[in-house]
Amino acid sequence: MKIECLEHEYPDGTRSVCGLTLKIRERESVVVLGPNGSGKTTLLNHMLGLLKPKDGRIKVLGHELPEESARVRERLGVVFQNVDDQLIMPSVLEDVAFGLVNRGVPREEAFERAERVLRDLGIEHLKDRPPQFLSEGQKKLVALAGAVVTEPDLLILDEPTSGLDYRATRRFVRLISELKERMGFTLVLTTFDVDVAAELADRVVVIKRGDVIADGTPEEVLTDVDLMRSAGLKPPEHVELLRELGVDEPPLDLGEAKELLKEMLGEA
Numbered sequence: 001m002k003i004e005c006l007e008h009e010y011p012d013g014t015r016s017v018c019g020l021t022l023k024i025r026e027r028e029s030v031v032v033l034g035p036n037g038s039g040k041t042t043l044l045n046h047m048l049g050l051l052k053p054k055d056g057r058i059k060v061l062g063h064e065l066p067e068e069s070a071r072v073r074e075r076l077g078v079v080f081q082n083v084d085d086q087l088i089m090p091s092v093l094e095d096v097a098f099g100l101v102n103r104g105v106p107r108e109e110a111f112e113r114a115e116r117v118l119r120d121l122g123i124e125h126l127k128d129r130p131p132q133f134l135s136e137g138q139k140k141l142v143a144l145a146g147a148v149v150t151e152p153d154l155l156i157l158d159e160p161t162s163g164l165d166y167r168a169t170r171r172f173v174r175l176i177s178e179l180k181e182r183m184g185f186t187l188v189l190t191t192f193d194v195d196v197a198a199e200l201a202d203r204v205v206v207i208k209r210g211d212v213i214a215d216g217t218p219e220e221v222l223t224d225v226d227l228m229r230s231a232g233l234k235p236p237e238h239v240e241l242l243r244e245l246g247v248d249e250p251p252l253d254l255g256e257a258k259e260l261l262k263e264m265l266g267e268a
Ligand SMILES: Nc1ncnc2c1ncn2[C@@H]1O[C@H](COP(=O)(O)OP(=O)(O)OP(=O)(O)O)[C@@H](O)[C@H]1O
Pocket: 010, 011, 012, 014, 015, 016, 034, 035, 036, 037, 038, 039, 040, 041, 042, 043, 081
């Protein structure tokens, strides 16, 4: 996936995501971090062919966007920031099966596959419920089921854990890791939860006012306290603590951080 110098002007003259160049390799997991209004959703909307850049080119799965959006759409799974926009069918099961039916999979097979994914995600009991009356967290899981049921090559998730409680977030992260292992998709996910980024990313891209201000491994980016703060993001708690205690390069790994702290306490 290749995005070169992306700039968008909204009808009211607002500009966003300027000068952004990003290359994402197949099967890479990229977490896009940035505060509110930094351009995360705008970036994803360009990757989805929903917005056309004023300048530059976007190539996703080998296709030029937005011209070849339809070719990309069939190989894509998406969870939008506002999942209410995508849950449209009268029941959860029909909603999850929708993408398969739409791609011409026979109804019976589509419903079987949808049930299997609901089971995998631990929400089979919701299958006959109307999606609009579910809780926010349940809706997110239903949208995720619909996004992965087609076994996409590219999964795009816009703040999938916002509105999820601690346990649901942990479960979601575990699920994405398992699904990725099993299906091998490329993952692009936005969040401002640094713990989610640490667990899921091969690579972290930080954007601020539409520009990439950092691009590296989770270790490189998330442990850079000054960078994180300047982007308006909160570094992981243990990284901040170790920096306060005078450690120049705090580890991202919690186990390593504990060992380091023990050593420091021993010395003290
Ligand atoms: N339809 C629109 N018309 C005008 N400006 C817009 C529109 N959509 C987004 N913007 C502007 O583009 C900028 C980036 O917005 P975007 O939604 O991409 O941010 P975000 O990083 O996803 O934020 P959040 O974390 O709140 O979801 C903001 O300044 C926003 O006001």
